[in-house]
Amino acid sequence: MKTLTIDIRKAEPADAASIADVHHEAWQGAYAGIIPHKALTKMVNRRGSEWWASAIRRAATVLVIEIGGRIVGYATLGKNRARELPQQGEIYELYMLPEYQGIGLGSRLFAAARQMLTAHGLKGLVVWALEENDNALAFYAGSGGRDVAEGVEVFDSRALRKVAFVWD
């Protein structure tokens, strides 16, 4: 039997192309039918491997999860951007390839991202998710998050509601 190792680590510029692929597939999978097609295509295309390489170099914290050496998910994290919320940390993005969802890997990546925020001295954590993204809402509620705030994000001319989950 072949054993596959699971590894979570900080991304390096050499990971950029793989992260761009995960971003592309996960965003199409999560948002097709929610975010208007044109806006979604534009957002995905904007973030090719060069964009990711530069994000990683600019010291944005990007974590990747690898299975048997293949990157199957990523998270980005840092300081909370919403001044009205007291939590200091934020997970900006948490995305798994569709075929690797629902098998516990997102929870592991989420736990690692939380630990990294704590290690950076950031207390408490916020995550925003689109209200129509049922999977994400179920995931964050199931991971102990409290939904405390709402906002709106406009994609082309479509306004979509978003929900903030927090952990203290």
Ligand SMILES: CC(C)(COP(=O)(O)OP(=O)(O)OC[C@H]1O[C@@H](n2cnc3c(N)ncnc32)[C@H](O)[C@@H]1OP(=O)(O)O)[C@@H](O)C(=O)NCCC(=O)NCCS
């Ligand atoms: C949301 C996401 C990161 C969760 O990661 P995951 O690996 O699929 O989730 P896990 O397998 O670790 O699930 C953990 C818990 O979340 C909940 N959950 C996950 N997927 C769910 C789903 N499709 N429906 C309902 N609950 C779900 C369950 O409560 C599960 O608990 P369980 O182990 O007791 O069943 C992942 O599904 C994903 O990338 N989705 C698409 C992109 C996305 O929406 N990202 C978040 C944007 S804000």
